[in-house]
Amino acid sequence: MDVEILSRIQFAFTISFHYIYPPLSIGLGLCMVAMEGLFLRTGNKMYEDMTRFFTKIFALIFGLGVATGIVMEFEFGTNWATYSKYVGDVFGSALAAEGIFAFALEAGFLGVLVFGWDRVKPATHFFATIMVFLGSMFSAIWIVVANSWQQTPRGYRVVGDGLEARAEITDFWAMVFNPSSIERVSHVWVGSFLAGSFLVLSISAYYIRKNKHLQFSTAAFRIALVIATVSALSQLFIGHKSAEVVAEHQPAKLAAFEGHFDSLAVADMYLVGWIDKKEEKTIGLSIPKGLTFLTHQDFTTPIKGLKGFPVADRPGALNIVFQSYHIMITIGMVLIGLTLYACFLWYKGLLFQKKWLMTVFQFSVLLPQLANQAGWFAAETGRQPWVVYGLLRTSNALSKSVTANQVLFSLILFTLVYLLLFILFIYLLNKKILHGPYKADVVHRPQQESMADQF
Template identity: 30%
Template sequence: MITPELVDLSRLQFAVTALYHYLFVPLTLGLSMLLVAMEGCYVITKREIYRDMTRFWGKLFAINFAMGVATGITMEFQFGTNWAYYSHYVGDIFGPPLAFEALMAFFLESTFAGLFFFGWKKLRPGVHWLCTFLMAFGTNISALWILVANSWMQHPVGSEFNPVTLRMEMSNFWEVISSEWAQATLVHDISGGYMTGAVFVAAISAWYLLKKRDVEFAKRSLAVACAFGLVTSIVTVHMGDESGYLVTRDQPEKIAAMEAIWDTAEAPAGLTLFALPDTERRSNALQVEFPWVLGLIGTRSLSTPVPGINQLEERNAARIASGAKAVTLLEQLRKDPSNATLLESFNVVKKDLGYGLLLRKYTSDVSTATPEMIRKAAADTIPPVSLVFWSFRGMVTCGVIMLLLFVLGFYYSVKGCPETKGLYLKLAALALPLPWIANELGWIVTEVGRQPWTIYGVLPVHISVSSLTAGEVLGSLAGFALLYSALLIVEVWLMKRFASLGPSTLGTGRYFHEKH
């Protein structure tokens, strides 16, 4: 029996594994491309310091890559174990991107990772750089297919519901992989990963400079990281703007929660800098806005209002009532599949089927749903306002700080004097956690903001889970928590150990610990 406890525990388990896995993904993306840049400098200049930079940061990449692979495997198994109905309902669309990720990306990055680590003495510099590039390319292709699948969950296109099989079926594969959501999400998330790698290298390099060790190595690493980070920060901001437009257009409930818009904001809507949302009174205290900004970002106009939560609930209540008819007609069609009149009536309200399924949380017979049940289901279509509101602002704040660090670091590197800027170096070293905080908060906005849907507008979360007991899910959750905690301790210990030793781990005789 599907209980609220089972749904909550299944969601919690997937959230824990997904957020933990995403501790490793952005650093893998960022470091892989930084290695391409560093080794490219070596191939062009023939200077050994760039070769040493590539090899040293490659060691830290290897640790992170291994942990990312280990934690990513369990996530895919959960689709079958904890989310069986979801897998049955949308497997035709969700399965192919995951299969392509394994066939096209995982084997590519794994193969060329081996050549990267073991081919230094066997391959010519240009050929080795090509292997490094293909390793990074495989990593990015892996992200592509995962994000295509996730983007389809956010905005399901290229598919339609089949009343005979009772499943979503793909109608246009190209539309799935080329949707605006897939493009914007891919570039935004990958550039966020690049920022993570840049901050990681910059923070550790700043620490070396504070300790006045391996100064030339650290200065060049800092310069490459800040230049790379500055470019990718600008891309991240631009694609964040594009994502804001798509969310406002296709997921109005999410943008309303992100901005705590209780009543429709007249055009042009302002962007909330700060507020204290009160979910009981449905109002904000101490609200400070940037005039017109949300209208420009979210609607690309000065004349289009942004719907508020109260109005969205009213609109969704009407869709739920229509969806209840769709569910009832579908049940009748199952008994009489050749009835053309029923099919015609169903097709009229089919677009609201998912909204009707929201009522299954309150009654097994949707046709008997009361106005109170419809009201509760409509309230469910609004994601948790405070969590989404503050997560979004935390993400943006971290992003702005990182952008400023890249600007200053690039400027000081061009001037050739970063080692003299003690305050900047301290701030850069302390900034190490920021990209992870930003990435995790970004995913909270993305996934919590989609609630109550597994597939937005199509499949509610509460009917997506497997027929398990709450105890079974709790037991596996506890096991994952213990295992992942152990892996995290190992990861942090290895990273700290190799970062503390620095490039002396290369055994070239040129670095700090080898001379002291």
């Protein structure tokens, strides 16, 4: 493999591993705000214990997120020097804003959140919890804004020629509010809420299955289920708006999402399928004219297909784009169905009597993660062959002095280190879950009642 492919694989691997943690911290932060808010409102000590327990898990996730995110910034300079020169003014502004307005806020109050129990007033601690949550939200804003500018660049001018060319900001707010930033930030936020709430659902379901900490776990399950249900339903509409932006500003990506090849024709919406790139056709189960209807709200307006673009301007890995997009959509629909069914059982008073459902929720923590990863893969591979859409090709963004062997060697090392980090993360997370929310000598909490006592 050449240096471009290896560099892309390396960056995709490092960012995919890093992206396990920020969504979890954002979503778990929202759950913690809800839990501690209930404590202040009701005075029920259980909600304080709940927040304390999940704060320990949050701190673990936050630490891994910071450690794995640093590597990517070095990759910009080592593997993608031309890209760094080209977008440095734009990307640097967004990263600086993230550090000043987001990370400083999150990290500044993290100490109070983790170590402030019994040292500050409950209201002050709750304020710190909110600030940490907002800091993680703001951090997502600036990172996604920088990435969205690469998808739909606005508020810039190009100065210099050839290898000396670079994008220079002319309108900061036009850069921030580029055509795709609002929808993509919202999409990422809600995906993060799903990731964090399903982590709480998974841990709570495990305790319920084991008949442990029942009052604690059933209450935490209900809180997370409300957040997960609202988020899953919201994602359906936010995702649709994001797709409309893609249709308007990145039509080649939309065509790749649905394997639409005809130069200009009404387009089907595929439920499942496979792209035959050689024959330039898609085989699978589709809804006739479905994509046309979702895009234009009619069945007659044609959509530009892949054949309407030069071969050099089409996404290369069409099946990766197609399958990633459909995996994201499929998981999103599964999450909607799962959460609505759980809410129905809650309404009927049967929710915690379905042990098989608790088993499903215990392992469902993987679903939002898979959907988030698939969504990023679809967005980034669908943008190809551009690293900055319409301005800078990926093949021209590489460092000129890096060899394929160097990238391969560093990729192997990153893989080993990240594998060790992931094993450590799973070990520590599992240890905290097995330990539970209470110390072994604490017996005054009403946590040992049977399942029957919950109804």
